[in-house]
Amino acid sequence: MSVNVFVLLAMGAAVGFLSGMFGVGGGFLITPLLIFYNIPPAIAVATGANQVIASSFSGALAHLKRKTIDFKLGSMLLVGGIVGSTAGAVVFALLRRVGQLDLFISLLYVGLLGAVGGLMLIESVNAIRASRSTAAPTLKKSGQHNWIHRLPFKMRFRASKLFVSVIPVLGIGAGIGFLSAIMGVGGGFIMIPALIYLLKVPTNVVVGTSLFQIIVVSAYTTMIHATTNQTVDIFLALVLMVGGVAGAQYGAKAGQKLRGEQLRALLALLVLAVALRLGFDLFVRPNSLYSLTSLGGLM
């Protein structure tokens, strides 16, 4: 495998810029970009998970200082996350053996990015329209209690001012852990909406708590991939991290100058573009119908 260090640095910086601007980990962009750059998906995913730790850790430190992390909620999410990640790694190894890993990764990305990007675009376009029309925005007050709040095994989370069943908490954690292992993402782009809309976690603690969970699950995922598949490329990860951490600082500054809904619309378009590109590759006849996989070694 021969790659250009400067291309990777630029890639890391670009994703870092976007992640700083939009406040996301960027794993969902790094992994597809690496795949577009002909890095084998198995390595792209494992290395992406490693890179996510760096950008999330950087962000989490700020939240730690501001005390906007709910450690109890984060820990419960983690319990689910570890289970999900373990299951994900088993599925990952299995798919790799039968030669369907690349397909599965692409399908998951297309499905998830397509759905998240589409929803975000609709929401942000509506918000932009609402702000342009003079009519006062009608805030849809969601019911204080939905079906999730009627589930048993309730637990109190003081920092989040929540009294909620642990079932959805474990479920969300497990789902995101699973995706983290297979897609090499932190899962922030799914976790944040899930915490806000499903569990009604206050917005100020959502990001910090999500980052805390992402760091630990990504670290765990990195560990699993390193030990079972040997697919973590430390050089690749380091170059991406350096680019990413630097890019994130400038992204955050640029993000402050843009309005929220415009920012969201931009991110939605970006997410949709990545989904389209990955989806396109699935339907286009490949150059060669045949592919080779060497067993017992990566190189």
Added chain:
Amino acid sequence: MRAAVLMLAALLCTTAAVAQDAPPPQPVPGAEDDRQRAQQIQEGIQIGLSMDRISITADFSGAQLTIFGALENPDSLLSRQGRYDVVVVLEGPTRPVVVRRKSRVLGMWINTESETFLNVPMSYSIASTRAFQDITDPGSYRRLSLGADNIHLQPADVDDNPVTIEEFTAALRDRKKAGGLFTDNIGGVHFLSQNLFRATLSLAPSVPVGTHKARAFLFRQGVFIKEASTQLVIVKSGFEQAVFRFANNHSFAYGVFAIGLAMLTGWLGRIVFKRD
């Protein structure tokens, strides 16, 4: 492009002297004479590498490998007439390989069928003095398993449909050629003198690490005479090799290190850029 030209001038002065002492050629040598000559002289072949170990770095973008060799006891007349041919092969380490074929399912291209082959050389580079069909007949190449199309590829499942096996064998060769791992260099072997020759083989950017086997085959007028071989070890350069080995042998510690490195980078990023 880095030209890692590795040289060894295997100058065999003694053989050169012997060749000069050979009787002067007759004006019109007949087939009878050739046969006699063949009985009298037993030619040999030798090859050598200047180093038996090559280190490649992460940014390795392919190189040319030069192998020098010498003929022993060549017949000066045949040699002048260009009746000696040399084929040099560099064969990489072997691994089992799965060949997969995609087909269209619900509009998407998905891996559907596969065939596993045992002991596939990961790379195979060949150089010859002339076009292969001019050196000897296809039968000889097959007997010697010489050439990318003649290496024996053993399917794991021998009871499979022979047509399928044939199709996947062809696909395997085709993909290896497309990836630059199976290459041929016709005219890549040059005679520098009557005895001395130089073979140029290409190492692909993705050349596999491990023990490679270099072999030289000598042909006289289409007849295989002798084979010489030597070994070449390709390793990743010091630091990278150490990391690669560490990742495989101490994967747990490697994982811990990868995580630590990520946290350190994230933390340093904050300190360097201080945004709160």
